[in-house]
Amino acid sequence: LAKTTQPISMDSYEGQEVNITCSHNNIATNDYITWYQQFPSQGPRFIIQGYKTKVTNEVASLFIPADRKSSTLSLPRVSLSDTAVYYCLVGEGNNAGNMLTFGGGTRLMVKP
């Protein structure tokens, strides 16, 4: 499974857009990029998944350049409730749902 590197922590203010970048230089052809969010004392929660270009849902956008060696999670207009740890994961699309490899994640602190 491809290793990922992301910032340990980030600070932001309410209403700002937050972009968290993840590096995955050895991503394989079959790998998908998935982001999870984890609040204290809770299990991780799926946010978004993509393979290439841009994916958007009601929560976030995911930007993936053509070489797929990095990806950026974009959270529009964050609120205090977005304070959490965000994990970037890379794994094969057809069998990695069971074998997720979590790094340390990015601790996002949203301030008023």
Next chain:
Amino acid sequence: NAGVTQTPKFQVLKTGQSMTLQCAQDMNHEYMSWYRQDPGMGLRLIHYSVGAGITDQGEVPNGYNVSRSTTEDFPLRLLSAAPSQTSVYFCASSGTGVKNTEAFFGQGTRLTVV
């Protein structure tokens, strides 16, 4: 919409005791897995199962056993608890298919071994 249910939520064990952490899912998912999360760290895979009757080891399997007799249940057994097993344990399930990296996690079991 129960999703993934873990019991108990909290447990204190003495060194050497054994116990079973329960995990059940009602989404008919084929894949289930157990992770542990130590303070300030990411999750590490203990064991996983790709279907009833099939299990395999993850990154940190020592000291734990699993079985999968039904699609719904995937219990994790601690054979002889050690203080190093103090952690928060998460069970997850996911479906099959090309984009099955979307896993659903339980609320966790916080285990303390004294």
